[in-house]
Amino acid sequence: MTKVEAKEAKGKLGVLVIGVGGAVASTFITGTLSVRKGFGKPIGSLTQLATIRLGKRNENRFPKIKDVVPLADLNDLVFGGWDIFSENIYDAAKHAEVLKNEDIDVVKDELQAIKPIPAVFDQKFVKRLHGTHVKPEATRWEYAQQLREDIRKFKADNGCDRIVVMWAASTEVYIPQSKEHESLAAFEKALKENNTEVIAPSMCYAYAAISEGAPFIMGAPNLCVDIPAMWELADLKKVPISGKDYKTGQTMLKTVLAPMLKTRMLGLEGWFSTNILGNRDGEVLDDPGSFKTKEVSKLSVIDSILQTETYPELYSNIYHKVRINYYPPRKDNKEGWDNIDIVGWLGYPMQLKVDFLCRDSILAAPLCLDLVLFSDLAQRCGFHGIQSWLSFYFKSPMHKPDQVPEHDLFIQHTILKNTLRKIIGEPTLDYLD
Ligand SMILES: NC(=O)c1ccc[n+]([C@@H]2O[C@H](COP(=O)([O-])OP(=O)(O)OC[C@H]3O[C@@H](n4cnc5c(N)ncnc54)[C@H](O)[C@@H]3O)[C@@H](O)[C@H]2O)c1
Numbered sequence: 055m056t057k058v059e060a061k062e063a064k065g066k067l068g069v070l071v072i073g074v075g076g077a078v079a080s081t082f083i084t085g086t087l088s089v090r091k092g093f094g095k096p097i098g099s100l101t102q103l104a105t106i107r108l109g110k111r112n113e114n115r116f117p118k119i120k121d122v123v124p125l126a127d128l129n130d131l132v133f134g135g136w137d138i139f140s141e142n143i144y145d146a147a148k149h150a151e152v153l154k155n156e157d158i159d160v161v162k163d164e165l166q167a168i169k170p171i172p173a174v175f176d177q178k179f180v181k182r183l184h185g186t187h188v189k190p191e192a193t194r195w196e197y198a199q200q201l202r203e204d205i206r207k208f209k210a211d212n213g214c215d216r217i218v219v220m221w222a223a224s225t226e227v228y229i230p231q232s233k234e235h236e237s238l239a240a241f242e243k244a245l246k247e248n249n250t251e252v253i254a255p256s257m258c259y260a261y262a263a264i265s266e267g268a269p270f271i272m273g274a275p276n277l278c279v280d281i282p283a284m285w286e287l288a289d290l291k292k293v294p295i296s297g298k299d300y301k302t303g304q305t306m307l308k309t310v311l312a313p314m315l316k317t318r319m320l321g322l323e324g325w326f327s328t329n330i331l332g333n334r335d336g337e338v339l340d341d342p343g344s345f346k347t348k349e350v351s352k353l354s355v356i357d358s359i360l361q362t363e364t365y366p367e368l369y370s371n372i373y374h375k376v377r378i379n380y381y382p383p384r385k386d387n388k389e390g391w392d393n394i395d396i397v398g399w400l401g402y403p404m405q406l407k408v409d410f411l412c413r414d415s416i417l418a419a420p421l422c423l424d425l426v427l428f429s430d431l432a433q434r435c436g437f438h439g440i441q442s443w444l445s446f447y448f449k450s451p452m453h454k455p456d457q458v459p460e461h462d463l464f465i466q467h468t469i470l471k472n473t474l475r476k477i478i479g480e481p482t483l484d485y486l487d
Pocket residue numbers: 072073074075076077078079136137138139173174175176180183221222223224225255256273274275299300301302303333334335338413414415417418
């Protein structure tokens with residue numbers, strides 16, 4: 055097995071989060087700071103808790119991933135980022151009402167020191183928010199240059215060796231892929247011409263990060279880095295990119311239950327998914343434009359897993375519906391219901407009901423940590439372009455047009471672990487022995 059040469063994780067790793075004052079970002083940062091001080095447990099994080107089997111079953115070698123894979127140490131992470139509101143991350147975490155005060159207060163000083171950089175914002179793309187901490191009006195090209203400067207300054211001010219940039223900001227309104235997205239030349243022309251119809255603010259951030267050699271992670275369903283122009287830039291700059299849309303709650307369940315139905319050759323007639331959610335994300339998604347972006351991301355999963363064209367007798371006529379309802383009393387504690395109409399032997403109908411009372415940001419935070427550490431690892435391994443081995447973390451895994459995306463959570467998990475085995479020069483497993 056040829057070992058991938060991973061450069062050593064030396065020095066500080068700057069983690070710049072877009073939407074750093076949001077619920078997901080503040081929960082991720084507070085939790086990571088708390089874990090490294092020994093107060094909290096990193097539950098949900100593979101990089102911190104999971105083991106990896108090495109060798110044959112009878113060798114009994116199950117080390118922790120973090121003990122054999124050269125990941126950055128949590129003590130080397132330095133946090134920063136942008137937001138359209140200026141409050142520091144201590145105040146933002148309190149505001150988000152995800153964590154209890156006592157869990158936030160243990161890292162109060164570090165959180166207070168993280169102050170958002172003014173954001174690139176265009177209200178056309180997030181209709182429900184009115185930002186107050188934004189950069190003065192400029193062209194898209196100028197914005198991208200200012201963001202590049204922000205990254206360089208953060209890196210120098212904090213003595214960072216490397217930077218990762220992650221989007222945990224609001225979901226932008228749906229925009230389809232257009233000719234301006236098809237090549238880097240066309241995209242840069244549109245940036246310079248300030249074409250605000252096709253260049254979303256998130257694209258300015260991604261363009262800036264990749265141009266600065268920083269891996270970019272897209273945690274929302276925004277089109278953003280999922281266009282040929284960005285793939286081209288990522289290959290040119292040798293930068294890993296990944297996305298889209300953290301797979302945390304209802305879709306995570308879907309990507310476990312749908313493979314179960316297909317594995318047993320059970321049929322499916324309908325899948326109705328509804329959610330109530332009362333945080334700022336829920337408010338943003340109450341706007342039809344932002345919801346459409348989320349809906350496209352959530353709907354793609356079932357058809358792809360069930361291979362509807364391969365199994366017409368089981369899956370030719372599925373009614374799949376997804377709703378998200380803004381309901382303030384629940385705050386970040388989302389409730390997601392699924393009603394699944396399935397079909398068995400001789401066509402007899404059955405039903406499966408799932409009611410997931412989850413906590414959105416509690417589920418998303420460990421994914422943020424893993425994605426940051428794995429993206430940095432990918433960069434040090436010389437991987438670039440779309441990181442399909444990180445599909446495990448996304449509802450709508452990015453893929454080239456000639457590739458079929460993998461949605462099944464456990465296949466994604468196997469791909470992730472086999473990639474780690476390759477990185478450390480261990481044989482990949484086919485699980486036969
Ligand atoms: N389980 C989950 O929580 C989950 C799962 C999948 C995807 N997501 C996505 O993650 C994102 C964050 O979710 P959240 O619950 O933290 O939402 P949030 O509304 O609490 O946080 C988003 C933050 O982004 C900021 N923002 C908006 N536009 C910005 C811009 N252009 N530049 C910089 N900052 C900007 C907002 O001010 C806010 O602080 C959302 O897009 C959400 O859809 C969350």
